[in-house]
Amino acid sequence: MKKLSIIGLFIFALLNFNGCKSEDDVVFIANNNDELVFTNSFLSEYLISFATSSNIAERFTWQSADVGVPTNVVYTLQKSITGDFTDAENVGTSSGNEIALTVGDFVAYAVEAGSDDDPNTDAPNSVDVYFRLQSTVGSGEANFSPTQTITITWLENTGADAAVCDLDQLWLVGAGVTFANWSWETPQQAKCSGNGVYSGNIAFTSDNDANFRFFTANADWGSGQNYPFFADAGYTIDSRFENAMDGDQNFLFTGDSGLYYLVIDTVNKTITLDAPTATGECDLDILYGVGFGLTDADWSWETPVQLVCEGNGIYQGWVNYRNEGDANFRFFTANADWGSGLNYPHYADAGYTIDPKLTNAMDGDNNFMFIGETGQYFTIIDTVNKTITLE
Structure with missing residues (x-):
């Protein structure tokens, strides 16, 4: 009898709870009726x-x-x-x-x-x-x-300029590759750019071990190609590369830290380094960045950041940003020329959509200010679609 009383009391409490719903218990379904439109400017083609x-x-x-x-x-x-x-x-x-x-x-x-x-x-x-x-x-x-x-x-393809390679790209990973290190998060690429030719603008550093290796597959350590792989195949290798003589006989970069145009020619069997090279159609070959917000540059022309033309009106490249101090900087159309600066209003007034990690520093020169999280970002300035993005 006692058990039945307890069960009855439980059922009564349950019914009473359900009957005491207030307005706070009502589920609100939002209505999405305001006009939805694209705000970017589209091209005619x-x-x-x-x-x-x-x-x-x-x-x-x-x-x-x-x-x-x-x-x-x-x-x-x-x-x-x-x-x-x-x-x-x-x-x-x-x-x-x-x-x-x-x-x-x-x-x-x-x-x-x-x-x-x-x-x-x-x-x-x-x-x-x-x-x-x-x-x-x-x-x-x-x-x-x-x-x-x-x-x-x-764009019409006549077949005459079609690049043919065994792979779409070669991957570079290692301490000697500035924006890669020994990680598969941001491996650098030398893409197929000609018959049997892989190339790309790659930043190398002589700091730390300065070693690295080529890979034929992304995130696959077993696909590595070290220094002896190319040397034994009869390649002429740029003098700024040596055998690291480490456990994996990686490449060792011995040149000055900076951005280089790397070319691996599997037909003529050469690996060469040259000055950064534009691979697209732009008004300029390179845009330069200088300022305290750019970790590798600061307000000096010794090591300016370089965004190379690599598309139709597109300048791009990896950049180290820091959110410290003024965190300001400016782009320039000419190396070591302070008069060629392009500040934040230059782009904003031209109708550019600018990444929210960048804002107007509101200093004497209305420079850019980096307000994102300190680190490396792939930076793209698209002069055709008028966008500046940090990825």
Whole structure:
């Protein structure tokens, strides 16, 4: 009898708890009705090629939705080949305000749409691909932006300049490679740039052990190619490289620390170092960075940061930033020329979308100020799409 009383009391308490729900227990479903539009400026035509696949093609941006209450809004970028989005594919998701797509992404969409870069086929070399942004708040209905049409056009390939290599790139990892070290987080690449030729602008350092090794596969220690691998194959190797004579007989860099244009020619069997070299089409070959916010430069012309032209109007490269002291700096169009400086307002007034880790220092020269976390970032200045990004 006592047990039955206890059970009854428990059931009564349960019913009483459920009956005491207040307004605080009601689940609020946010309504996502404000207008959703892209805020970036689109080009009339986007030129693509396999050679520039790693470049940023477009950075889609928008303003945050205002739903009246603090809540998480999820944005999804969709693409469609048909234009009616019955074939909608999600190509990017973010809770922020931008999603970037590469030239390689555009290449894939152009191929899907039936185009190619061969002038001798019946396939078109230019197609339209359609994009829209979807925002979703809580369990509410999705909201969509107006459709944006993007025209993608192939750079015509005659076949004469097509680079043919056994691999797409060779990877470099080691203490002698400035922005890599012995880690697979940021390995450096020498990409296939000619028949049997791999090349790239690589920063080397003679500090610490200064050793490194080439690899044929990313994140695969077993794919390494050390100094004897090339020496025994009859390669003529730049004098600034030696056998490290360590356990793995790695390469040892013995030159001055800095940025070099590295070329591995597997046909003529040479490994050479030269001055940084532009590999794209830009107004300048190199943009220089100087200032206290740039760890490797400071306010000195002895070791300025160099962003090399490596795409259509694109300057890029790895940079060490520090968020200490003034943390200010400026870009320059000419080496050792203070009068060639380009400060924050120069880009802001020209309509550039500037990475939020950079702001106006509001000093005498209105320099850039780095306000992100101290460390290394892959920096891209895109003069065509007018963006400055730190990744």
